[in-house]
Each structure stands twice: as structure tokens, then as C-alpha cells.
Amino acid sequence: MLMDSAILLIVLFVLPLCAAVLMALLPSKAVPTVIYEGIHLISTAATCLLAIYLVVGVMSSGESIHALGLWFYLDSLGSLFVILIGGIGFLTGFYSLSYIRHDIKSGAMNPGQVKQYYVFFNLFIFTMLLVVLSNYIIMMWDEI
Numbered sequence: 001m002l003m004d005s006a007i008l009l010i011v012l013f014v015l016p017l018c019a020a021v022l023m024a025l026l027p028s029k030a031v032p033t034v035i036y037e038g039i040h041l042i043s044t045a046a047t048c049l050l051a052i053y054l055v056v057g058v059m060s061s062g063e064s065i066h067a068l069g070l071w072f073y074l075d076s077l078g079s080l081f082v083i084l085i086g087g088i089g090f091l092t093g094f095y096s097l098s099y100i101r102h103d104i105k106s107g108a109m110n111p112g113q114v115k116q117y118y119v120f121f122n123l124f125i126f127t128m129l130l131v132v133l134s135n136y137i138i139m140m141w142d143e144i
Helices: 005-025 033-061 076-106 111-133 137-143
Strands: 065-067 072-074
Touching: 005 033, 005 065, 005 072, 005 111, 033 065, 033 076, 033 111, 072 076, 072 111, 076 111
Parallel strands: none
Antiparallel strands: 065 072
């Protein structure tokens, strides 16, 4: 792998968190929804690509990845769930863009609700990845 796998493992689950925090800090009325869509799409696509990269590395080498000591861990079984979360997260995030646009046009959602949707979507991906990558049962239980 090109970069240190432990760093990439941390980047994998911190990326959606950073996107959610960035979107949460943006003012909903002054920022066009296309900005939220762009941040959301970049975040979910990057998460999916990074998940694929890490899973291919773990599956091809047969070795697990540890990050921050033993706090975070990715092995072959965890790779299955990471690829599902990354792939399905990207596909549902991409597919939901048209639904959100339709709801905006029909007046069912205002800019604040659009912002909330994209923030919580990325937070959901973050927590799902954190549950799968946690190596301690207490931290995993706290996330659930």
C-alpha cells in the first residue's frame, strides 16, 4: 500500500465526520443546496474509494490493520462490512440527490432540512464505520 494503512484507516471514518461538521457549520440560508450536494457526494465517493482500497489491501495480503494502538482494527471479516457500508453509502447518497431535489422543488423541504439531511447522512456513515472498526466492545456499545 502506498500510504501507511493505519493512517488510511483513520481517514476512512474521519472523512464523513469532517464532511458533516463542515456542512453543519455552513449557514443553511446563505449557502446554495448544490454546495451541500457537492460536499456530500465528494465525501461519500471518497469514503467508498478509500474503503475499496483498504479492503483490497487487507484481502490480498491477509494481514489486518491496526490504528491508534489497538483501538481500531480491520480484518477480513470487518472488510466485508466496510465495503458494504462504503458501497451502499455511496449508492444511496448518490441516488438520494434526485429525491432531495424533488422535495425542494415541491416545497416539502426547506434549506435547513436539506442541510440536516446531508449532515445526518454523513454522521450515519461515520457511526457505522466506527462500529465496524472499533476493537473494544465498550466503545462499540457506546456507538450503537
